Amino acid sequence: MEFTRRDTLAMGLGAAVLSMVPFRASAAVDAAVEAFTGGADMAATGIELTAPEIAENGNTVPIAVNAPGATAIMVLAAGNPTPGVVTFKFGPLAGSQSASTRIRLAGTQDVVAIAKMADGSFARAASTVKVTIGGCGG
Amino acid sequence: MKFKALTAAAALLIAMPVMSLAEPDDDHLVINGDLEIVTKTAAPAHMEETGIDTIMSGWHFRADETQQLEMDDFDNPGMIFVDQAIDSWNAVEGSAGKSCASCHDDPSSMEGVRAVYPKWNEAAGEVRTIAMQVNDCRTTRMGAEAWKYDGGDMASMEALISVQSRGMPVNVAIDGPVKAVWDQGKELYYTRTGQLDLSCASCHEQNYGNMIRADHLSQGQINGFPTYRLKNAKLNTVHARFKGCIRDTRAETYKPGSDEFVALELYVASRGNGLSVEGPSVRN
Amino acid sequence: MASGVKPRVKVPKSAEAGEVVTIKTLISHKMESGQRKDKDGNVIPRSIINRFTCDFNGQNVVDVELFSAISTNPYFEFEATIPEAGDMKFTWYDDDGSVYEESKSIKVG
Numbered sequence: 101m102e103f104t105r106r107d108t109l110a111m112g113l114g115a116a117v118l119s120m121v122p123f124r125a126s127a128a129v130d131a132a133v134e135a136f137t138g139g140a141d142m143a144a145t146g147i148e149l150t151a152p153e154i155a156e157n158g159n160t161v162p163i164a165v166n167a168p169g170a171t172a173i174m175v176l177a178a179g180n181p182t183p184g185v186v187t188f189k190f191g192p193l194a195g196s197q198s199a200s201t202r203i204r205l206a207g208t209q210d211v212v213a214i215a216k217m218a219d220g221s222f223a224r225a226a227s228t229v230k231v232t233i234g235g236c237g238g
Numbered sequence: 239m240k241f242k243a244l245t246a247a248a249a250l251l252i253a254m255p256v257m258s259l260a261e262p263d264d265d266h267l268v269i270n271g272d273l274e275i276v277t278k279t280a281a282p283a284h285m286e287e288t289g290i291d292t293i294m295s296g297w298h299f300r301a302d303e304t305q306q307l308e309m310d311d312f313d314n315p316g317m318i319f320v321d322q323a324i325d326s327w328n329a330v331e332g333s334a335g336k337s338c339a340s341c342h343d344d345p346s347s348m349e350g351v352r353a354v355y356p357k358w359n360e361a362a363g364e365v366r367t368i369a370m371q372v373n374d375c376r377t378t379r380m381g382a383e384a385w386k387y388d389g390g391d392m393a394s395m396e397a398l399i400s401v402q403s404r405g406m407p408v409n410v411a412i413d414g415p416v417k418a419v420w421d422q423g424k425e426l427y428y429t430r431t432g433q434l435d436l437s438c439a440s441c442h443e444q445n446y447g448n449m450i451r452a453d454h455l456s457q458g459q460i461n462g463f464p465t466y467r468l469k470n471a472k473l474n475t476v477h478a479r480f481k482g483c484i485r486d487t488r489a490e491t492y493k494p495g496s497d498e499f500v501a502l503e504l505y506v507a508s509r510g511n512g513l514s515v516e517g518p519s520v521r522n
Numbered sequence: 523m524a525s526g527v528k529p530r531v532k533v534p535k536s537a538e539a540g541e542v543v544t545i546k547t548l549i550s551h552k553m554e555s556g557q558r559k560d561k562d563g564n565v566i567p568r569s570i571i572n573r574f575t576c577d578f579n580g581q582n583v584v585d586v587e588l589f590s591a592i593s594t595n596p597y598f599e600f601e602a603t604i605p606e607a608g609d610m611k612f613t614w615y616d617d618d619g620s621v622y623e624e625s626k627s628i629k630v631g
Contacts, residue, residue: 152301152302152303154301155301155303156300156301156303156304156468156522157304157467157468157469157522159468159469159470159471159593159594160315160468160471160593160594161303161593162303162306162307164599177591180591181557182557182589182590182591184589184590184591185589185591185592186586186587186588186589186591186592187586187587188584188585188586188600189582189584189585189586189587190583190584191577191581191582191583191584191585192581192582193577193578193581193582193583193602193603193604193605194583194584194600194601194602194603195542195543195544195583195600195601195602195603196542196600196601198600198601199584199586199598199599199600200597200598200599200600201592201593201596201597201598201599202592202593202596202597203591203592203593204555204590204591204592204593205591232452232453312530312532312546312548313546313597315548315595315597317530318528318530318548318550318595319550321528321530322528322550471593471594471595472594
C-alpha cells in the first residue's frame with residue numbers, strides 16, 4: 101500500500117489530535133462489541149493482548165492475542181475510521197487459543213481484544229499503541 | 239563550516255520531542271537461527287576523516303518489533319518478492335527466447351555479486367549497478383524490454399540476487415578505474431542542498447543516533463537493500479531511498495539510474511565495506 | 523483475481539501424534555482498505571482478503587475474518603494439534619471472489 105504525502109500528513113494529524121483528546125469509544129466500536137458479546141459483562145482477566153507500546157509505523161503493527169479456553173477472539177482498533185480488525189474462531193484442532201498478525205493503526209489509539217469463552221462468558225483486554233510516523237527519509 | 243550544517247539539522251532535531259534514549263542498540267542479528275550478520279564493524283580506512291570509527295547497519299536503529307521481522311525469513315515480508323523473482327528468473331522473455339536461467343542456471347550462481355556492486359564493467363567502460371547490469375542482460379542479451387529502474391520487478395530481482403550473498407562482507411572497490419566516479423559520489427554526499435541546506439552527512443554522519451521528528455537516524459547504510467519498508471509495504475531500491483531523502487531537504491532530486499545516483503551509490507556502498515550483505519532487510 | 527497473489531506457509535514436515543505445532547502463513551495482497559483516494563480524489567474501492575481458514579484432514583484449526591485494518595501481505599501465526607498424518611489445507615477468500623489455496627502434508631512418527 102502506498103501512502104501519498106497527504107495520507108501520511110492526515111494520519112500524522114490524526115495521531116496528534118487523538119493524543120490530545122481522551123479516548124472515547126465510538127458508536128461503531130460499541131456496536132461491534134454489542135454484536136460480539138450481546139451486551140454481556142466482560143472479565144478483565146483471561147485474555148492477553150500483546151502490542152508494542154510505540155509502533156514505528158502504523159502501517160504494520162504486530163499484535164498477538166492469547167485466551168486459553170476461548171472459542172473466538174475479536175480485535176478492534178478503536179481509533180481507526182472503521183474499528184474492525186480481525187476475528188479468530190478456533191476449531192477443534194487449534195493447538196492453543198492464540199494467534200498473531202500485523203495490523204494498521206491510523207494514529208495513536210487503543211487496541212481492544214475480546215474473547216468469547218467456551219462457557220459463554222467474555223473477557224476483554226486493551227492496550228494503547230503510540231504510533232510514530234517518521235516524517236523523514238522518503 | 240561543519241558548524242553551519244549542524245545548526246540546520248539541529249533546528250529539525252529540536253522541533254521534535256525526545257521520546258526515548260536514542261542510542262543504536264546492541265542487539266545481535268542472526269537470521270533463521272544460523273546466519274550471522276555483521277551489523278557493526280570497524281569503519282573502512284577511507285572514512286578516517288569522518289570521525290566515524292564504527293559503521294552500523296540501519297537494523298540497529300529500528301524498534302525491536304521491526305528488527306524481529308528480519309530475523310526469520312518467514313516473518314520477513316520482503317521474502318515474498320524473492321519468491322516472485324524466482325518465477326521471473328525462470329520466465330522466457332524477449333526476442334532471443336531466453337530466461338535468466340538460460341545463461342545463469344540457478345540463482346545461486348549470483349553468490350558474491352551483491353557484495354561487490356556497484357562495480358567497473360571493462361567492456362562498457364562504466365561503473366554498473368546491479369540494476370544496470372540486469373537491464374543490460376534484458377535488452378542486449380534477451381531482446382526484452384528494460385525494467386523500470388526502481389520498479390517492482392527490478393527491486394524483486396535485486397532481492398533475489400542479494401539473498402545469494404547474505405552474510406558476506408560488502409567489499410566494493412574504490413580505486414582503479416572507479417576512482418573518478420567514487421570521488422564524484424563522495425562530493426555529492428557532502429554537498430548541502432535544498433531549502434534546509436542539508437547534505438547526506440548532516441544527517442547520517444553528524445547526527446546518526448539522534449531522533450529526527452519521530453525517526454531514529456541511522457548512518458544511511460545500503461548493505462540492507464533492497465529494503466521492505468513498513469511505510470509503503472513493498473521493496474524499496476537504493477535510488478528510491480536517495481530520492482526520498484533528498485526530497486526531504488526540499489531540494490530537486492536526481493533521477494533513479496542517473497549518473498549522479500550511480501556515483502552516490504558507489505560511495506555510500508563503500509562506507510559499508512565490512513558490513514554483511516543483509517538484503518532484503520526490513521525498515522520502518 | 524488480484525495480480526501477484528502468492529501464498530507462503532510454514533508447516534513442519536513431521537510431528538509426533540498429538541503434538542502442537544506452530545504454523546505461519548503469509549499471502550501477498552495489497553489489502554486495499556477502501557479508505558484511500560487516488561490522485562483525482564476518487565475513492566479506491568475496497569479489495570481485501572476477507573476470510574482465511576486452516577483445516578487439517580477436514581477438521582478446522584482456525585477460521586479468521588479479516589477487515590481492512592489487516593496490513594498489506596496478511597500474516598498469521600497460530601498453533602495446531604496434529605492427531606495423525608495428513609494434509610493441512612489453507613484457503614484465502616478475496617473480496618473479488620477469487621479463492622487461493624495451499625496444502626502441505628505432515629508425517630507422523
